[in-house]
Amino acid sequence: MFHLRTCAAKLRPLTASQTVKTFSQNRPAAARTWGQVRCFTAPVAAEPFLSGTSSNYVEEMYYAWLENPKSVHKSWDIFFRNTNAGAPPGTAYQSPLPLSPGSLSAMARAQPLVDAQPNVDKLVEDHLAVQSLIRAYQIRGHHVAQLDPLGILDADLDSSVPADIISSTDKLDLAVFKERLRMLTVGGFYGLDESDLDKVFHLPTTTFIGGQESALPLREIIRRLEMAYCQHIGVEFMFINDLEQCQWIRQKFETPGIMQFTNEEKRTLLARLVRSTRFEDFLQRKWSSEKRFGLEGCEVLIPALKTIIDKSSENGVDYVIMGMPHRGRLNVLANVIRKELEQIFCQFDSKLEAADEGSGDVKYHLGMYHRRINRVTDRNITLSLVANPSHLEAADPVVMGKTKAEQFYCGDTEGKKVMSILLHGDAAFAGQGIVYETFHLSDLPSYTTHGTVHVVVNNQIGFTTDPRMARSSPYPTDVARVVNAPIFHVNSDDPEAVMYVCKVAAEWRSTFHKDVVVDLVCYRRNGHNEMDEPMFTQPLMYKQIRKQKPVLQKYAELLVSQGVVDQPEYEEEISKYDRICEEAFTRSKDEKILHIKHWLDSPWPGFFTLDGQPRSMTCPSTGLTEDILTHIGNVASSVPVENFTIHGGLSRILKTRGELVKNRTVDWALAEYMAFGSLLKEGIHIRLSGQDVERGTFSHRHHVLHDQNVDKKTCIPMNHLWPNQAPYTVCNSSLSEYGVLGFELGFAMASPNALVLWEAQFGDFHNTAQCIIDQFICPGQAKWVRQNGIVLLLPHGMEGMGPEHSSARPERFLQMCNDDPDVLPNLEEANFDISQLYDCNWVVVNCSTPGNFFHVLRRQILLPFRKPLIIFTPKSLLRHPEARTSFDEMLSGTHFQRVIPEDGLAAQNPENVKRLLFCTGKVYYDLTRERKARGMAEQVAITRIEQLSPFPFDLLLREVQKYPKAELAWCQEEHKNQGYYDYVKPRLRTTISRAKPVWYAGRDPAAAPATGNKKTHLTELQRLLDTAFDLDAFKNFS
């Protein structure tokens, strides 16, 4: 479209000065020769053959003629001369003599404005046809490329040859070829016929097949197009709407002879194939009954990745972050990342015990981090493979987030030093929606990593499922088209073609900083894993696979036949690597213990002691000085830049904030401001991401101010707090939970010195990111010994908004906490609260005051270790007049309160208290209101559990002991089978050694989180409050 528009614009009437400028930019020498170039105005419009579609071609001709009038057909020469000489409209064109053998001499004699009638219409049509033919190959050539090494499946799931190109498969079969031409002629596609094959056609600038030539016979044009587009590489790129990028790709694949390799490069490629192949052979020999998800059938993956890394390193990249599934993972660890082989081999030893805490993971999920010299470029390179769960593609956004963070921390704003490579299986790439969600992050300013190289191990099968049953798109890679990423399909049995596309992919990334896909069309020699029988389900495919010569053998034979290596050299290369494996195997037997720590993908140097322990087991006060609180409050309630007009409504909000600050109090938004602003002062980077977080879903935050008069003029006051403060990133995300939460988790992996928060629009939306929560956040440390301090802000509360938007599903987070409900921990342990935090898998809180929210955010960073923090955040409390905190509770010396005890009348005479109600979150305000209305302040004590997990056994025991005569009840606004009840009840019972019952005041069990009916909502609320304050409510149960 862009290209068409450009051309159309070029042919529109121009002023003389425009004309000179436009044309001279492209063809300076010619323009100078001809002085003032005449514009195509009236004469052009009046010429019969100059229809809209031919203008492109005419433009090409015109450029060529400007450079050299002899390079174009005589008829064009005459036409342009007449036009330039000012021929009146409709008269510039003079038909040349009819085309026939020997007519060239006649043409040579043709003169301007003579009255002969040569067949220029046909000439123009033929040139246009050739141009269209070229374009057809560029667009659809990949459909006939020979991509499947087995030769049985079509990579695009379609065996037909597109109707508008000449088949490459049968190019040697003249009869088929002629038939094809005839069909095209009869079908009226191009109007070419066999007699045109030896005619010479001028080549348009949108092709590079000519090399040094500007014109070629049609036969040669077709041959070269077939060479470029229909061999072992299928290039999909014509959907890209950028002319420069298209030209770049055309040049890389069309230039004759461009795919050349030196003998040295060929030998390196062979050596890499030897390693890749023999590694799998070695594992198979030693552990024939172990699952390893071998790479057999796609051994080229190893040289492919190494080529991408070599080329990227050559272009300045020094840190590559990779994510990949099971297939060939051990091989990549051994031969790309260069993990010590003995460390890999000892993972197969079932007798070894694990040295680290945590439950560990299977060997083909573990991550890795390694710094070494790249032998090809002699530069340092760090390689990190991110640990991942079995859930295919789930690691994609995590890798992107980590990459973004690494770029951010080293100031690599254009992705020149840090890059990511993502590997995919064909079935997963096509099937998993997270692939699409991740692609949509690729070009967003706060999420871009400036181009990822995607490599698909397209073995044309997913476990037992045939691609024809696994996807509806022609290729497994079609999802990449949405972001205009070029896709290079390649037959994996042609290692040189694979190397070439990998080089081009790496160059593309370093040139345009955009995503690119390499689709390695291959096969899977064994079953899904080594124990599986593939013949049950794919008998014919596997009959063919059994006959298939391994690629190493094929390539070695080729290089021997070319004299690049000789047989003994090749055999020596094999035995050299086999020896390396054997020696490592011997050393692996000395390993006495398995260290998962050796498989850490993101070390945090300096954060822990040398043996990986926290530097202390204490947490300092999370309070701040009055000055700091006031300063942050003042900035938060102002516009810290000149000449900036904000919305009137926002002025009022800022004014109210200012009054709060004057009164030394904070509401929710200010509490968050105080926490963020103070951490920024301490050099902690803060990143808050999620849907509409800049303003805040509930319009309470307003971290990005928008000038009301100037488009895109914004101000982030948080970045105007302190000199030399850490940067604050707040970014509205794409409408994806899975992708964005995964991304932020990856971002938080990179450094412990950042507070990374993801906010769900409403808490229940987190369930579309459940995979990230279940597979990474909850068990990440246990599986992969890596800590992560990500914070999830999940708006939660039953406010009559219906079944959706009400519950952030606390029950699910609580159910996944790893503390034992039936065992009372040692409450006397020094720093009990901190050790509890250290042992837990994540922290779950529901703060009832802004002050406690402030403290828990700051504690997240002041702790000497990192744990994920889940916060159920309020909605109506954001503006609740009682949900305010005085500065006094935020000053130096103050802390986060895990439990907020009753501090009213009941606490003064605890002996008289009949009921001790425990609750969490917003229902506290309903309970206090009701208690006041009923005048029961002396009879009922209300204690808030702010930190649900780890469970504050110590503080709650104190509370229970304080009210010896009180019955205990848990009150929640959520339904009984939801919320906190199932988590809290057994723990409370354990706290009191099951001495008393713990009653329940709350909604009945339900399937939906909340009613859709406002009246029912209010009735339910009143009923639960009635139960909470009816001192006889549980009489009949005891």
Ligand SMILES: Cc1ncc(C[n+]2csc(CCOP(=O)(O)OP(=O)(O)O)c2C)c(N)n1
């Ligand atoms: C999200 C998810 N669903 C299902 C599975 C189970 N599973 C494991 S491998 C596999 C097939 C994968 O096929 P493909 O992506 O083509 O990779 P290949 O094994 O062929 O390399 C499936 C369905 C999984 N691991 N993850």
Ligand SMILES: [Mg+2]
């Ligand atoms: Mg597959």
